[in-house]
Amino acid sequence: MSRISVRGFAVASATAVTTVGAVVGVASGGAQQPANDFEAAAGEATLLADIPAGQQAQVQTASLAQQADAQSIAADAVTKKAVEEAARKAAAEAATEKKAAAEKAAEQAEREAKERKEAEEKASRSETRDATSFATQSSYTVAQVQAMARQMVPADQFQCFSNIVNHESTWNYRASNPSSGAYGLVQALPGSKMASAGADWQTNPATQIKWGLNYMDQRYGSPCGAWSFWQANNWY
Structure with missing residues (x-):
């Protein structure tokens, strides 16, 4: 041009x-x-x-x-510009959906893990022996008392239970605190509380173990829960 x-x-x-x-x-x-x-x-x-x-x-x-x-x-x-805006919006929505799916999966996994743990604990408890399954004796050695406890306390809780008994009575089922009235392996206060587990609470370590295990479960959730509290307070 x-x-x-x-x-x-x-x-x-x-x-x-x-x-x-x-x-x-x-x-x-x-x-x-x-x-x-x-x-x-x-x-x-x-x-x-x-x-x-x-x-x-x-x-x-x-x-x-x-x-x-x-x-x-x-x-x-x-x-x-419209295409870019649509892509940005789609990406944001996808990220939100992905995050929600991840959170849901994590919650599901946590719930399943909790249910599995509870089932394992229940199975472990069902395998333990009851206090009445032990023949009564006139006296018991520390080794015999510990053997009873191993058969009555769930395996994953035994060490915590043992730690408390070591501190409270050093596995002496006749241990008595004259100033407070605490008695037995787990130093129940007063000792007569253990009658709820059996009339022979003064002489049968199996009865004391049964009562102590129930007490720890009800008050702290487990012997390990009781041991954690004991470590922080020097009593339970």
Whole structure:
């Protein structure tokens, strides 16, 4: 496209605008454009008329193509922005759903682990012997008393139970505290509390173990719970 043709189209456009503006100004009663403006427009129109008709069409076509390109670029930008926003929103929703699924899975795993632990503890307790399953004797050695406890206390709780008995009575089932009245392996206070586990609470270590285990379970949840409390307070 020649430099003259482009200028010619620009001049034609300016002339048209100027002319229309002048007419509108007169029709509305406004001030008329100076005479020299009309003269300039007339001169520019003469320049446009000097350009061959074919070149004028080329100039007009090029201008329309540029406008179409600009509109297309603007539309592409809007579309791109909408696509990016939709992708961002979808990614955020996916992340939220993934987080919720992970939290739900963690809760399920925790619940299953808790149920499994409770089942194992229940099974462990069902395998332990009851106090009445031991033959009564006139006296018991420390080794015999400990053997009873191993058969009555769940395996995973025995060490905690043993720690408390070691501190309270050193496994002496006849241990008595004259100042407080505490008695037996677990130093029940008063000792007569152990009658709930059996009338022979004073002489049968199995009865004392049964009562002590029930006490620890009910008050602290388990012998290990009781041992944790004992470590913090030196009593339970």
